[in-house]
Amino acid sequence: MNSIWSIAKRELRNYFVSPIAYIILTVFFVICGLFGYIEYMAKFQYAQLVPIMGLMTNIFMFLSPMLTMRLLSEEKKQGTLELLYTSPLTITGIVLGKYLGALLFFGLLFLISLEFPIFLMLYGKPDVPVMLASMLGFILFGGTLIAMGLFSSSLAETQIVSAVIGFALVLIFWVMEFFSSAVSGSVGNWLATLSLSKHLESFNKGVLDGGDIFFFLAMSFMFIFLAIRRLEWKRW
Amino acid sequence: MTDLLYLILRILAAAALIGLFFLWVRMSLDWFCRKEKDYLLEGIYSNRYLWLVIAVILGIATSFIYYFLVVRKKKITISRNLEYGVYSVVTVYFVLIGVWFAGKALDYYPMRADLTENKVYSLSGQTKNVIKELKTDVKATAFVRKLGSEAKYIEYMLTEMGRYSKRFKFEIIDIDIDPAKWQKYMIGEANTVVFEAGETPSDASAGPQNENIGPAARSAAYKRKDVKQQDIFQSDDPYNPQKIEPKGEQAFINAVYSLTEDKQRIVYFSEGHRELSIGQGDRNGLTELAKYLKTENYYIKTVKIATEGMVPEDCDLLIVAGPLNPFFDKEAEAVKNYLKNGGKAFFMLNPDLPCGLEKTLEYWNIKLEKGVVLDKRAFFQPILPIPSYKIHPITSPLDKDQVPLILPYSRGISDLKAKLDPRVVSRDDLLMTSESGWAAAEIKNGEKPVFKEGRDVKGPLALAVAVSEFVKADPKKTPASAESKETQFVVVGSSFFISNQWLTRSKGNLDFFINAANWMLKQENKISIRPAADDMKRLEITPTRTNIMFLVVVVLVPLAIVGSGIFVWFKRRSK
Numbered sequence: 001m002n003s004i005w006s007i008a009k010r011e012l013r014n015y016f017v018s019p020i021a022y023i024i025l026t027v028f029f030v031i032c033g034l035f036g037y038i039e040y041m042a043k044f045q046y047a048q049l050v051p052i053m054g055l056m057t058n059i060f061m062f063l064s065p066m067l068t069m070r071l072l073s074e075e076k077k078q079g080t081l082e083l084l085y086t087s088p089l090t091i092t093g094i095v096l097g098k099y100l101g102a103l104l105f106f107g108l109l110f111l112i113s114l115e116f117p118i119f120l121m122l123y124g125k126p127d128v129p130v131m132l133a134s135m136l137g138f139i140l141f142g143g144t145l146i147a148m149g150l151f152s153s154s155l156a157e158t159q160i161v162s163a164v165i166g167f168a169l170v171l172i173f174w175v176m177e178f179f180s181s182a183v184s185g186s187v188g189n190w191l192a193t194l195s196l197s198k199h200l201e202s203f204n205k206g207v208l209d210g211g212d213i214f215f216f217l218a219m220s221f222m223f224i225f226l227a228i229r230r231l232e233w234k235r236w
Numbered sequence: 237m238t239d240l241l242y243l244i245l246r247i248l249a250a251a252a253l254i255g256l257f258f259l260w261v262r263m264s265l266d267w268f269c270r271k272e273k274d275y276l277l278e279g280i281y282s283n284r285y286l287w288l289v290i291a292v293i294l295g296i297a298t299s300f301i302y303y304f305l306v307v308r309k310k311k312i313t314i315s316r317n318l319e320y321g322v323y324s325v326v327t328v329y330f331v332l333i334g335v336w337f338a339g340k341a342l343d344y345y346p347m348r349a350d351l352t353e354n355k356v357y358s359l360s361g362q363t364k365n366v367i368k369e370l371k372t373d374v375k376a377t378a379f380v381r382k383l384g385s386e387a388k389y390i391e392y393m394l395t396e397m398g399r400y401s402k403r404f405k406f407e408i409i410d411i412d413i414d415p416a417k418w419q420k421y422m423i424g425e426a427n428t429v430v431f432e433a434g435e436t437p438s439d440a441s442a443g444p445q446n447e448n449i450g451p452a453a454r455s456a457a458y459k460r461k462d463v464k465q466q467d468i469f470q471s472d473d474p475y476n477p478q479k480i481e482p483k484g485e486q487a488f489i490n491a492v493y494s495l496t497e498d499k500q501r502i503v504y505f506s507e508g509h510r511e512l513s514i515g516q517g518d519r520n521g522l523t524e525l526a527k528y529l530k531t532e533n534y535y536i537k538t539v540k541i542a543t544e545g546m547v548p549e550d551c552d553l554l555i556v557a558g559p560l561n562p563f564f565d566k567e568a569e570a571v572k573n574y575l576k577n578g579g580k581a582f583f584m585l586n587p588d589l590p591c592g593l594e595k596t597l598e599y600w601n602i603k604l605e606k607g608v609v610l611d612k613r614a615f616f617q618p619i620l621p622i623p624s625y626k627i628h629p630i631t632s633p634l635d636k637d638q639v640p641l642i643l644p645y646s647r648g649i650s651d652l653k654a655k656l657d658p659r660v661v662s663r664d665d666l667l668m669t670s671e672s673g674w675a676a677a678e679i680k681n682g683e684k685p686v687f688k689e690g691r692d693v694k695g696p697l698a699l700a701v702a703v704s705e706f707v708k709a710d711p712k713k714t715p716a717s718a719e720s721k722e723t724q725f726v727v728v729g730s731s732f733f734i735s736n737q738w739l740t741r742s743k744g745n746l747d748f749f750i751n752a753a754n755w756m757l758k759q760e761n762k763i764s765i766r767p768a769a770d771d772m773k774r775l776e777i778t779p780t781r782t783n784i785m786f787l788v789v790v791v792l793v794p795l796a797i798v799g800s801g802i803f804v805w806f807k808r809r810s811k
Contacts, residue, residue: 017808022801026794033789041785045775115793119785124775129351193335201388210347215335222331226324233320 003089004097011071011101020070024063025109031059036116047124050204052116053134057141057200060109061174064142065166067105068149069159071098072227076157085235095228099150106142110135130206137203140216141196145170147223154230170196173219294333359396361633363489367400374492376406378429379418386427386469393484394429404492427465429488433495434458461491486531493533500535501552501757508540509559509592512584512731519737522557528739528746532754541567547574552757554581558731562592572596578707578721580756582749584731587647587675598652600661600703602727605648605693607675609729610685615642615742618685623667623699630702630726630751631666634744641744643667646730648675648697661705665698666726666752673697700728702752724756 015021036052044051072095075081084094117135120126152166153159176195192198199212350358359367376394380387387408394406411418411426421430435458467487494500505514505522514526514536526536539548541563547554547570554574563571571593575581585591587608594604611621620642625635634641651663673695674687687694704724732738733745775781 016804019801019805022797022804025797026801029797030790030794033794037786037789041775041789042777042782045777047775112793112797115789119789120775123777123781123785127352133351194332206350206352208349208351218331218334222327225327229320229324229327 003093004100007089007094007097008100008104011098012104014070015101015105020066021105024067025112028056028059028063028109029112032056032113032116041119045124047120047126049117049120049126049131050134050206053138053204056113057138060138060142061145061170062167064145064149064170065152065163068102068146068153068166069163070153071102071150072153072231073156073159073162077159081231091231091235092228095150095154095224095231099146099224102146102150103143106146110139110142127206133206133208134204136208137200137212140203140213140220141200144196144216144219144223147220147227148173151223151227151230154227359400359485363397363485364400366489366492367397367404370401370403370492370496372433372496373403373405374495375432376404376429376488376491377421377432378406378408379411379421379423379426380408381410381412381426386465389484390427390429390468393488397488423462425465427468429463429468429491431461431463431488431491431495432459459495461494463487463491490531490533497533500533501759502537502550503529503534503553503555503753504537504539504548504551506541506554506556506559507538508542509561509563511559512557512735514538517736520732520735522734522736524736524739525734525746525749528750529753532750534753541570546570547579552580553753554579556581556583556585556591556593557734558584558586559591560586560589562590564592568592568596572599575600575723575725576707578723579725580723581725582752582756583725583727584734585647585727585729586731587645587729597727600705600725601652601654601656601663602701602703603650603652604727604729605650605675605697607647607677607693608679609643609646609648609669609673609675609695609697609699610679611669611673611695613670613672615644619679620644621646621669621673621699623669626665626668628664628666628702630748630755633751634747639744639747640742641667641748642733642738642742643699643728643730644732644738646699646728646733648693648695648699649701649727649729650698659705661703664702666700666702667698667728667748669695669697669699671696699730700726700748702726702755726752726756 032052032055035055040046040048040051040055072081075084085091089097117126117131120131121128148169149162149166152169153162155165156162173194173196175197177192177198180191180195193215199215202209202212376397378387378390378394380390387410391408394408398404398406409417423430463484468484505511507513512520512522514522517523529536534553537548539551539554541547545566551574554571556571571581572595575596576599583591583593583597585593585604588606591604597604608619609621610618611623612618613624614621622640622642625631625641627635648669675693675695675697676685676687677691679685702724703726704722707721707723733742734749739746
């Protein structure tokens, strides 16, 4: 457990000593701030977090591969993964530590994004439970995207390739609902159940559905597990 | 830690197995005990059969994989590459099965919490009742453009409705992908939902019900009703028609009524005594009420009893909405005869005005009190009392959810207590003032009203009563087999509570009125609370607040991030 925590801390530190953390955070908050402020807070004056949350999920979808591309690819490229293998750390520990590190960074991003709900609470009477539901949706969504990115980072040795794979993976699961509409009947319905956007929808409506929570947790679990398998496979 | 992950995998696998097992049991029960077999023999409903087959195959496959890779994990010897590959595939397989199974299981046992204030995304009690008690199969086919938000809303509502009855089925068709079907149904615009009941004619281009399009439409059992986009998304606010809100639930349930009800009920509004008018769109008109009655699938007509000489024979419910001029004796007699014959009526009467129906109501022991009711429990002013509910099928759903009702400018109703033997009349109070309410004989402008003993009537007073009496059929006039009828009517000591002004202001008023109408017309499954609307909340914005938001959200936060980046960069460079 301690080893996971120390890897997580190292990862979080890595983010902030390189420019990547600042670039991601700045891009994220400039776009969210501008659009959120102009479109929703000043123009329509919604006392609702949902439209801003929609904006945040869309932008995070584009930024998450950049956040995760480094995690395992860099270690592979620099050959430091071999060092880690020979250390007393288990592969599971390494992967979980890296996942936790990226998750902590996402947590920081989420904390800063609380500026929106705070303003809504100050200047209006938003539906607080709906707001909390959409926040929970955003957190689960972020966790899943990071797991996907982690897995794609375990596949490639160059960061840019893993970013592209990660983005493709996220995009496929995001537009799965669109694919499903092209296939009619039961298969189409089943494809729709794998869609990220579909499962996020009800959170943003203020409806908590056990199936949606299960979906995001199961997806995160699957991709973390696949990343571990991939590294174990590569080890031999 | 690896062990923990394997443990989770094993639990997931076991859960998937158990889940599949329950699914088999459930489907097998469906198969043997219920109508699935007949459905299959008739060559329809094969979808469920397909699921049964898939579930069995998946289950057997899962059991094998579980046994060989999880239970006997240590004994298998395969090449390492293959083993890792297989394990990865198995993980993906279990997760996908798990997601699919969770979705299926949650269809049967929903684990959902609607956190919105008005429960916008939950079906209203009324809709659930109607869907649960469907006696015929109803099929909804939605023709949408799938990328639009309208399509999502329509799909969401239909899915929700489908949860409550197996008799309700739906299909979503993307008109860009399947234009042939769209054309076959002869629908002009996107986002239309076609509701069908009964045997589908071989030619599906039958066209909507009541529209004379094709001969196949006259197939006796087949009914069709189209719900168009403008019925699903409409403005609720007569003063602000731009404010479009989704009203799909109401529109869909109305379509279901029109397909499943044997006949459309006819509601007559009396005219000729300066009553509130259904054609009048201002604050004192009844256009809103008329709109809702139409949504509940009632057909609305007006009647001048003085010229007709009687209440029309096809009248299912007579509504007397606040006459300012009294009914003539002959008219009152006609109303009495109608009621004695098992008629249904809704009287809404103004205080301190003779309505001409006093004698008629006395026949059922109803006495209209003088004076205007004032109450401390009221909507800002004592003249706008908020009554409490007495237990009755009409009021209990409102009482359960504590939906308030405002009865502006009303009069009390009391019991004459005369003996009515051998008639059996049941009379129930529906709405009561509080202990501190009273009927004031006079109200002076500018003076604070106070109760005066002797002049005023002390509360609590009933403000609405429901009366019902079983009338035996006259053996001389009708055959002996004729059923006995039930006279039912509701008297409310206020008429403005259903006017546009109060109907839009207080949701309980509408629910009370419609529930009472449904109670009299024996539409008990409709008695409930009507669907809610999503009210968009707004920020209270001032120029200063806008500036503060701009400064923090657009300027300060991004600047702080960039600033800390530069700070860290400089600090590291200087090291």
